[in-house]
Amino acid sequence: xxxxxxxxxxxxxxxxxxxxxxxxxxxxxxxxxxxxxxxxxxxxxxxxxxxxxxxxxxxxxxxxxxxxxxxxxxxxxxxxxxxxxxxxxxxxxxxxxxxxxxxxxxxxxxxxxxxxxxxxxxxxxxxxxxxxxxxxxxxxxxxxxxxxxxxxxxxxxxxxxxxxxxxxxxxxxxxxxxxxxxxxxxxxxxxxxxxxxxxxxxxxxxxxxxxxxxx
Amino acid sequence: xxxxxxxxxxxxxxxxxxxxxxxxxxxxxxxxxxxxxxxxxxxxxxxxxxxxxxxxxxxxxxxxxxxxxxxxxxxxxxxxxxxxxxxxxxxxxxxxxxxxxxxxxxxxxxxxxxxxxxxxxxxxxxxxxxxxxxxxxxxxxxxxxxxxxxxxxxxxxxxxxxxxxxxxxxxxxxxxxxxxxxxxxxxxxxxxxxxxxxxxxxxxxxxxxxxxxxxxxxxxxxxxxxxxxxxxxxxxxxxxxxxxxxxx
Numbered sequence: 001x002x003x004x005x006x007x008x009x010x011x012x013x014x015x016x017x018x019x020x021x022x023x024x025x026x027x028x029x030x031x032x033x034x035x036x037x038x039x040x041x042x043x044x045x046x047x048x049x050x051x052x053x054x055x056x057x058x059x060x061x062x063x064x065x066x067x068x069x070x071x072x073x074x075x076x077x078x079x080x081x082x083x084x085x086x087x088x089x090x091x092x093x094x095x096x097x098x099x100x101x102x103x104x105x106x107x108x109x110x111x112x113x114x115x116x117x118x119x120x121x122x123x124x125x126x127x128x129x130x131x132x133x134x135x136x137x138x139x140x141x142x143x144x145x146x147x148x149x150x151x152x153x154x155x156x157x158x159x160x161x162x163x164x165x166x167x168x169x170x171x172x173x174x175x176x177x178x179x180x181x182x183x184x185x186x187x188x189x190x191x192x193x194x195x196x197x198x199x200x201x202x203x204x205x206x207x208x209x210x211x212x213x214x215x
Numbered sequence: 216x217x218x219x220x221x222x223x224x225x226x227x228x229x230x231x232x233x234x235x236x237x238x239x240x241x242x243x244x245x246x247x248x249x250x251x252x253x254x255x256x257x258x259x260x261x262x263x264x265x266x267x268x269x270x271x272x273x274x275x276x277x278x279x280x281x282x283x284x285x286x287x288x289x290x291x292x293x294x295x296x297x298x299x300x301x302x303x304x305x306x307x308x309x310x311x312x313x314x315x316x317x318x319x320x321x322x323x324x325x326x327x328x329x330x331x332x333x334x335x336x337x338x339x340x341x342x343x344x345x346x347x348x349x350x351x352x353x354x355x356x357x358x359x360x361x362x363x364x365x366x367x368x369x370x371x372x373x374x375x376x377x378x379x380x381x382x383x384x385x386x387x388x389x390x391x392x393x394x395x396x397x398x399x400x401x402x403x404x405x406x407x408x409x410x411x412x413x414x415x416x417x418x419x420x421x422x423x424x425x426x427x428x429x430x431x432x433x434x435x436x437x438x439x440x441x442x443x444x445x446x447x448x449x450x451x452x453x454x455x456x457x458x459x460x461x462x463x
Contacts, residue, residue: 050229055336055403060234062245063252064337071255072345075262075316080308083266087288090273090281097275 175210182206224417228410232334232403250330251338258319258332266315287315291448298452302459309349310455313342314448321402321440325433333443334402336395343395346451354458365461394450401443405436 054060183206187197237248265287269280277285291311295303303310317333324331332338354362366383368376409432416425 049227050233052229054229054232054234055334055399057234060243060249060251061337063234063243063247063249064332064335065341066245067249067252067255068332068338068341071259072312072316074259076308076312078259078263078267079312079315083262083270083284084288084308084311086270086273087266087285090270090275090277091285091288094275 179206179210182210224414226411226414228407228414231330231406231410234335251332251335254320254323254330254332257323258316261319261323262315294449295452295455298449299456299459303452303455306455310448310451313346313451314444317342317398317447318441318444321444322437324402324406325436325440331402331406334399334406336399339395339399340391342398342447343391346394346454347391350451350454350458353455354461357459358461362458362461365457369462390454394447398443398447401439405432405439408432409436 183203186202186206187199190197190202234243234249234251236243237250237253241247243249265280266284269278269284272278272281274281288311291314292304292307295307295310299306320331320333320338323329324333354365358364366380366387368379368383371379409429412425412428412432416422416429418425
């Protein structure tokens with residue numbers, strides 16, 4: 001395999017023996033002996049098989065190097081003129097857009113925070129206002145209530161006094177009536193028993209008795 | 216390279232690497248359109264499809280293919296920035312060209328019956344030499360004689376520095392060799408191994424094992440294709456960093 005460098009000249013005579021096992025009876029041995037004439041084919045024998053390493057067949061180097069340089073130049077032009085600037089721009093645009101979006105998101109976040117603070121402030125103000133209104137209403141209601149209570153108290157007091165007076169009157173009249181009835185009954189009783197009722201004495205007696213009963 | 220024995224197994228693992236004229240059977244001149252030409256052209260086409268057609272929508276929310284183009288762009292861009300520094304970004308188109316070419320050449324090479332351009336020393340050698348010459352010239356243009364400070368390790372004891380300088384110079388000139396052979400060797404070996412496994416599939420008993428091995432190897436080769444493109448590119452970035460900031 002490494003009889004490499006001598007391959008150009010001695011490859012002129014090369015033997016390839018192919019054993020065909022499908023036909024063992026005949027035992028055909030095809031021996032091919034051919035002379036490779038073309039210098040460009042030094043790496044391959046007549047059957048097209050490689051002789052040594054094709055990598056070290058210097059006769060093809062010029063060809064490979066020429067086409068490699070052409071291919072590299074083509075790839076370089078494609079990449080440097082079209083592909084790389086385009087991909088660079090795509091990546092740059094994306095980066096820029098992402099930065100802008102992030103900044104916008106930050107901005108929105110700040111705005112949201114501000115709005116929240118404003119809302120909180122408004123809420124606190126409204127709450128304070130409501131408190132004030134509640135307190136004012138309460139004071140007003142209290143005052144009204146006090147007036148109403150006082151008025152009601154006065155009325156009640158007046159009614160109570162009236163009632164007491166009436167009760168006293170009734171009691172007075174009741175006591176007088178009772179005394180009168182008692183005197184009359186007593187005088188009647190005395191006369192019935194045959195006595196002569198002494199008005200003054202009967203009155204005094206009745207009065208003294210009644211005093212204990214009525215009181 | 217044709218190896219036959221009495222079992223009927225035919226191994227031609229290297230045939231896939233032969234450079235042949237596309238039309239006819241004549242000699243391969245430097246201008247002859249060959250299978251190399253075809254697969255290089257397909258790599259160019261693939262680059263064009265992904266990075267030009269794929270991004271033609273210029274969508275703010277990318278389609279899948281545009282997203283792939285953008286991710287590739289972003290990955291290489293970040294790699295240069297991380298490894299070579301901000302100044303390295305001036306050479307972004309060149310490095311991106313290298314990465315895309317190697318990636319697509321490697322991937323296209325995995326298609327059945329295809330030709331792997333990056334498995335050839337001639338191709339990877341040119342790539343590595345371009346990087347080597349570009350970086351060396353850039354280093355001298357930007358830093359003048361200071362660029363030689365790359366070989367003078369100031370952090371080492373004075374007595375050791377000449378010895379280290381010799382080693383550094385040798386390793387500097389070995390760079391394009393390892394740079395190119397790493398890429399070509401990886402692809403060559405993987406593809407040849409797949410072909411050898413494929414030849415074993417001719418034996419009925421071994422065929423299932425052989426096919427499983429091919430599947431495993433193919434998956435591995437996909438990984439290798441991407442990793443080698445990545446490695447070639449990141450090494451380019453490292454060399455570029457040396458040219459921009461030669462001091463150790």
